[in-house]
Amino acid sequence: MMTYIIRRLMLVPFLLFGVSILIFGMLQFLDPIERASLYIRGDFKSEGQIQAAVKKYCLDCPIYEQYTNWLIGTIDSVSGEREGGILFGNFGWSKTTSQPVADLISHRFPNTLDLTIWAVGPIILIGIWLGVQSAVHHNGIFDQAARIFSIVGTSFPTFVFGLLVLMIFYANLQWFPPGRLSDTYSQVVRSESFHHYTTLLTFDALLNGRIDVFLDALRHMFLPILTLSYLSWATFLRVTRGSMLETLRQEYVTTARAKGLSERDVINKHARPNAMLPVVTLAGFTVVGLMGGVIITETVFDYPGIGAAAAQASAQLDVITVLGFAMFNGFILIVANLIVDILYGVVDPRVRLS
Amino acid sequence: MRKIFTILSLLIVASMVLAACGGAAPVEDPADPAPADPAAPADPAPADPAAPEAMGSSDPTTFTIATFGGPETLDPALAYETAGGEIIQNVYETLVFYDGIHTDKFVPMLAESWEVSDDGSVYTFNIRSGVTFHEGQDMTASDVAYSFQRGLLFGGHASPQWLLAEPFFGVGNDDITCIVDGCASADDREALSANDPATLVAACETVKSAIVADDAAGTVTMTLASSWGPFIATIAQSWGSVLDQDWAIAQGAWDGSCDTWQNYYAEPSESDPLTTVMNGTGPFVFDHYTNGEELVLTRNDNYWQAPAALERVVWKYVDEWGTRFAMAQAGDADFFSVPPENRSQVDALSGELCEFDLAANAYKECVVTDDAQPFRLYKGRPGIARTDMFFVFDINPVSNYVGSGQLDGNGIPLDFFSDVHIRKAFASCFDWDVYISDVFDGEAVQSPVIPLAGMPGYQADMPVYSYDPAVCEAEFKLADVDKDGIPAGEDPEGDVWTTGFRLQALYNQGNTTRQVVSEILAGNLAQVNDLFNVETVGLPWPTFLRTLRNAEGPYFVSGWQEDIHDAHNWYQPYVVGTYAGRQRMDADLKAQFQDLVNRGVAESDPDARAAIYAELNQLFYDQVPTALLAVATSHGYEQRWVTGRTLNPIFSGDYYYTISKK
Amino acid sequence: MSANNEVLLQVKDLEMHFPIYRGVFQRKVGAVRAVDGVTFDVRRGETLGLVGESGCGKSTTGRTILQLYKPTNGGVSFEGNDLLKLKGEEMRLMRRKMQMIFQDPYASLNPRMTVGQLVGEPLMVHNVATGAEINERVAHLLKVVNLNPAFSTRYPHEFSGGQRQRIGVARALALQPSFIICDEPISALDVSIQAQVVNLLEELQEQFNLTYLFIAHDLSMVKHISDRVAVMYLGVFVEVAERDELYAKPLHPYTQALLSAVPIPDPVADAKRARTILKGDVPSPANPPSGCRFRTRCPIAEARCADSRPEFREVSPGHFVACHLVN
Ligand SMILES: Nc1ncnc2c1ncn2[C@@H]1O[C@H](COP(=O)(O)OP(=O)(O)OP(=O)(O)O)[C@@H](O)[C@H]1O
Numbered sequence A: 001m002m003t004y005i006i007r008r009l010m011l012v013p014f015l016l017f018g019v020s021i022l023i024f025g026m027l028q029f030l031d032p033i034e035r036a037s038l039y040i041r042g043d044f045k046s047e048g049q050i051q052a053a054v055k056k057y058c059l060d061c062p063i064y065e066q067y068t069n070w071l072i073g074t075i076d077s078v079s080g081e082r083e084g085g086i087l088f089g090n091f092g093w094s095k096t097t098s099q100p101v102a103d104l105i106s107h108r109f110p111n112t113l114d115l116t117i118w119a120v121g122p123i124i125l126i127g128i129w130l131g132v133q134s135a136v137h138h139n140g141i142f143d144q145a146a147r148i149f150s151i152v153g154t155s156f157p158t159f160v161f162g163l164l165v166l167m168i169f170y171a172n173l174q175w176f177p178p179g180r181l182s183d184t185y186s187q188v189v190r191s192e193s194f195h196h197y198t199t200l201l202t203f204d205a206l207l208n209g210r211i212d213v214f215l216d217a218l219r220h221m222f223l224p225i226l227t228l229s230y231l232s233w234a235t236f237l238r239v240t241r242g243s244m245l246e247t248l249r250q251e252y253v254t255t256a257r258a259k260g261l262s263e264r265d266v267i268n269k270h271a272r273p274n275a276m277l278p279v280v281t282l283a284g285f286t287v288v289g290l291m292g293g294v295i296i297t298e299t300v301f302d303y304p305g306i307g308a309a310a311a312q313a314s315a316q317l318d319v320i321t322v323l324g325f326a327m328f329n330g331f332i333l334i335v336a337n338l339i340v341d342i343l344y345g346v347v348d349p350r351v352r353l354s
Numbered sequence B: 001m002r003k004i005f006t007i008l009s010l011l012i013v014a015s016m017v018l019a020a021c022g023g024a025a026p027v028e029d030p031a032d033p034a035p036a037d038p039a040a041p042a043d044p045a046p047a048d049p050a051a052p053e054a055m056g057s058s059d060p061t062t063f064t065i066a067t068f069g070g071p072e073t074l075d076p077a078l079a080y081e082t083a084g085g086e087i088i089q090n091v092y093e094t095l096v097f098y099d100g101i102h103t104d105k106f107v108p109m110l111a112e113s114w115e116v117s118d119d120g121s122v123y124t125f126n127i128r129s130g131v132t133f134h135e136g137q138d139m140t141a142s143d144v145a146y147s148f149q150r151g152l153l154f155g156g157h158a159s160p161q162w163l164l165a166e167p168f169f170g171v172g173n174d175d176i177t178c179i180v181d182g183c184a185s186a187d188d189r190e191a192l193s194a195n196d197p198a199t200l201v202a203a204c205e206t207v208k209s210a211i212v213a214d215d216a217a218g219t220v221t222m223t224l225a226s227s228w229g230p231f232i233a234t235i236a237q238s239w240g241s242v243l244d245q246d247w248a249i250a251q252g253a254w255d256g257s258c259d260t261w262q263n264y265y266a267e268p269s270e271s272d273p274l275t276t277v278m279n280g281t282g283p284f285v286f287d288h289y290t291n292g293e294e295l296v297l298t299r300n301d302n303y304w305q306a307p308a309a310l311e312r313v314v315w316k317y318v319d320e321w322g323t324r325f326a327m328a329q330a331g332d333a334d335f336f337s338v339p340p341e342n343r344s345q346v347d348a349l350s351g352e353l354c355e356f357d358l359a360a361n362a363y364k365e366c367v368v369t370d371d372a373q374p375f376r377l378y379k380g381r382p383g384i385a386r387t388d389m390f391f392v393f394d395i396n397p398v399s400n401y402v403g404s405g406q407l408d409g410n411g412i413p414l415d416f417f418s419d420v421h422i423r424k425a426f427a428s429c430f431d432w433d434v435y436i437s438d439v440f441d442g443e444a445v446q447s448p449v450i451p452l453a454g455m456p457g458y459q460a461d462m463p464v465y466s467y468d469p470a471v472c473e474a475e476f477k478l479a480d481v482d483k484d485g486i487p488a489g490e491d492p493e494g495d496v497w498t499t500g501f502r503l504q505a506l507y508n509q510g511n512t513t514r515q516v517v518s519e520i521l522a523g524n525l526a527q528v529n530d531l532f533n534v535e536t537v538g539l540p541w542p543t544f545l546r547t548l549r550n551a552e553g554p555y556f557v558s559g560w561q562e563d564i565h566d567a568h569n570w571y572q573p574y575v576v577g578t579y580a581g582r583q584r585m586d587a588d589l590k591a592q593f594q595d596l597v598n599r600g601v602a603e604s605d606p607d608a609r610a611a612i613y614a615e616l617n618q619l620f621y622d623q624v625p626t627a628l629l630a631v632a633t634s635h636g637y638e639q640r641w642v643t644g645r646t647l648n649p650i651f652s653g654d655y656y657y658t659i660s661k662k
Numbered sequence C: 001m002s003a004n005n006e007v008l009l010q011v012k013d014l015e016m017h018f019p020i021y022r023g024v025f026q027r028k029v030g031a032v033r034a035v036d037g038v039t040f041d042v043r044r045g046e047t048l049g050l051v052g053e054s055g056c057g058k059s060t061t062g063r064t065i066l067q068l069y070k071p072t073n074g075g076v077s078f079e080g081n082d083l084l085k086l087k088g089e090e091m092r093l094m095r096r097k098m099q100m101i102f103q104d105p106y107a108s109l110n111p112r113m114t115v116g117q118l119v120g121e122p123l124m125v126h127n128v129a130t131g132a133e134i135n136e137r138v139a140h141l142l143k144v145v146n147l148n149p150a151f152s153t154r155y156p157h158e159f160s161g162g163q164r165q166r167i168g169v170a171r172a173l174a175l176q177p178s179f180i181i182c183d184e185p186i187s188a189l190d191v192s193i194q195a196q197v198v199n200l201l202e203e204l205q206e207q208f209n210l211t212y213l214f215i216a217h218d219l220s221m222v223k224h225i226s227d228r229v230a231v232m233y234l235g236v237f238v239e240v241a242e243r244d245e246l247y248a249k250p251l252h253p254y255t256q257a258l259l260s261a262v263p264i265p266d267p268v269a270d271a272k273r274a275r276t277i278l279k280g281d282v283p284s285p286a287n288p289p290s291g292c293r294f295r296t297r298c299p300i301a302e303a304r305c306a307d308s309r310p311e312f313r314e315v316s317p318g319h320f321v322a323c324h325l326v327n
């Protein structure tokens, strides 16, 4: 197992290198002036800005030179300091948010992770529950209702659903506001007495004993979680239901009944765990998807996660930021895949041994 | 495992329910919200729940602006966009500032008064005493001088410093490098540093001798290259802000030495130490900026004037319009930016209308139209930006947008638009009425001249082009595109009227204004003669920008937003600067313009200046290098509980000192 | 093979129809008549062999008896208790006494549980044993079926087919039932192992005084172990008799056909035998023929065979047949 993990980890840099080459290569379809315009925000006023960008980012240099500049940076001739260089942790400067891309990621990612942690529970648990119930009551009323729910869920665009619940639960009822925290609590969090132990807001709030901050954070996360959940439940329901029906047909389920287990135990102890295999894969992808940032949901609910930032950056052709996100997401994806693989072994002993 | 799951899900559900119940007001009084701001959350709920929510803000001391796109930099020397300008304008202060809603009247701020020498080239400012920076130091004349010197030496084309460089170094010298090596090393620190050190020191000394502080007398004397009409207007903007010298140096900004200034030249905002920190003298103190999320200012209780009414001003950067709209409806946003295409949605919720009176140059008394609606609508004030149609006199041969590149009915020759009759024909085929109604829903006015109303040079009675197929046809027949000396209408060998033409009009995808301009033109040209083909082509932004820069498009539709409210800021780019360059305007025409522009800006007597510009206007009308389109009028909203807003269009955003909520 | 006359299990007119659903709204459009009215007894201590072609409803019969399916119709009484009337919990407790060894040794063991858990679970569920006692009992059971008790921490996929079937046996034995339905316990196994498992089952029967319903798909398999044999065709019993009587004197044309297909050890005798080759395919249990189920393939069918269903009659003591032509 250990060697397997190490082998997979050793692949990570190569995969990231591949990703970087790919993205970098695609950029070369633009000529230097077009690329320079990517560094200029909005309409520009002075002709020199373009030239300045070409010069500064060495956009008319040979490709390999530009790539190495990006990879290891350049030494400023005057100050003697290294500028840029992704290998030195410098992902470049995010034009759209005016800060280093690395700062942007390290600030935004905890928010996305926090949302992921809280969203994963409802999404997976309720999604699985729906699927199991619908399989257990195969063709019953619950199953039919769930089927309709699932069709509606998959066909609802996130954007429309998000705005709809925002209008109802925020604009009208004012129960669940968008954003990350109310201004009052955002002051609490910024105060010196509030310690940032984990950088995950909800956990820090609890560790600081600030239940009010914790609840306010949840209040802001409610609609994103609801939206993410509703749209994912449909998928979880379908996959779990299918897998569960398949499992309920298995002989060992009958065996379990014959043993004299109660129906609840038959479903919970024998059928469900075995039906979880495809669900674990789905859950893995879901978690990876959430960690990579959920663009539309974060944007609609003004949630300061990595997805909203990525959307903003790409909408404004902030290539450096997008590049940084792509690298980061690639990394997350690779690591998360590894974790899912390991989890798979936990769920299925047959995988564990082979 | 399963138990943990169950407990966890119960916990989540329970928390959600609790969080929901905590909806209307904070769950409990946060005991110690923030040391800096003890008052804020003390009184959480509005007193009377039965009172209509729409009529009062839940938090009268915190002002929230829901907008998109945060500032690029908070360094006044570098900020050149409204998002940053708005913050700077509320935290830093300038020597002079705009007088209320007027764009051309000024009041003393950090300068108590000032004198101008008779020839208009020396300004002496008496610096106000008793003003302190937010971090405690007293503001002195040296701070003022340092701020301006630093700005000029900072330079670079990505900054607004060219607006100050020209008055100090002379017209055309739009960067500090122009007095080092004739602008050769503009934007290139490496090249600049390669200059002889003595030359570099001399340039810096020139700046220092042009801006001299006398701390004992409390004055700053600025010596311009020559008289500069709009100088006061220029320094009233954010790039005229005063920094605390010691603080700035401590942050890592230019140390004030003439030996090292080149190391700070053309610093990009990513490595500029003042990008995300602020220490001004203004009514609000910079609290924090969470990039791309929010920016918060708090009230300066030690302000040299009476403190502001608002305690906190919060910008929320919310990209999605629907979300901003929800915030406005929930009463959580006091100001909110509305994209033009969503105006009808908000108009329906506007219960108060304030219309601009062009004659009085002020908004009329607001009238309540529907007391049940929460928003107030301001409309009708002409803006400070305009989109126009620029003809390219000498199209780049690499262009893909000129068809065959010849006068054969399937393209245009590269010098097509150098024929004044072609330009006039195009101008006569454009329909302003359709443009104003389609693009602006009627909320725009045609511009008769380059500068805006109220500026020297503005002539409301100047003749304008308008859609007239007969004139359009006549001008095409007067054109001589094949250059045989015979106008097209009489040319036996045929000319543009008989052969026709084909060209591609470009716009950047998503910019519907630019797209519609060409579509209107294309339709009318085809009506006049079905051999005239204009195809509209949408390009991605980078490609569009390249075609602009390389003069590849036959004509381009582009916008200008003024930096300072002065005629020069309009004439300069249109007839000699950026746009004239991109149009590759004929050299002798440009020379005529250059002469008029130079004379105009140097003239400080308004009437004399107007006379010079009138001459320029006539030349511009006759030559029509650019078809001037229309200035959109304002259409903005606020919550009806907002009072005291100063609606000055030159402001970057708003000036929150005067604003309060009821 | 001691058989007394106490009736342990009584099955009367048992029917198991599986509904068929179609369409978006999953409406019931028909039913698979997997078991369509069977009546028989099993006496304590005996082994009743149940034989029939694949798909004729043997497993379904077994499972329906154990109430693993809810019967469509009919009655099952075990030790005098009407199983259909038992409530969930009562039925659950009844399961202690009646167990099943499943046909497929691969599919019938939960792949996520160790052998110890699989065998020990019934003990736990029925509170027969707790804690360390369970481990002891499991070890003992594994020994009984000739498996190494050390294997109890392993997962089913680590075992061979024969070993797994023995795990299934150990599991079935765990609760010391009096009645075990052995659903083709050997047909998925290699011939070499088949004998081992059959011998094991016989030993256990003797040791624990078990009653078996032993299902197999051909007559040769049950000949050795059964006291009596029942023959099934398309959801119904066509013949039941004492073993020797059935093999010597099959009355139903279907039984005769089956027997003629069984190879006899003596190849010479085998060659001389008259063979009845069945023509055609087995009809679908969703749409069985009218009258006698066998008529579509019966070599001696008559007109009345299509009109009325032959009664399952006792033609001689203990010998039941369902055929119009048998007297
Ligand atoms: N759960 C079920 N749902 C629907 N139909 C079923 C179900 N179980 C069995 N059947 C059908 O009932 C009929 C009898 O099946 P059963 O498994 O009892 O046959 P069998 O005699 O045991 O066959 P084999 O020797 O192959 O095991 C078959 O046609 C089968 O397709």
Ligand code: SF4
Binding pocket: C252, C253, C254, C292, C293, C294, C295, C296, C298, C299, C300, C301, C302, C305, C310, C322, C323, C324, C325, C326
């Ligand atoms: S009843 Fe008729 S069809 Fe059925 S077995 Fe007897 S003879 Fe054949």
Ligand SMILES: [Mg+2]
Binding pocket: C058, C059, C060, C103, C183, C184
């Ligand atoms: Mg079977």
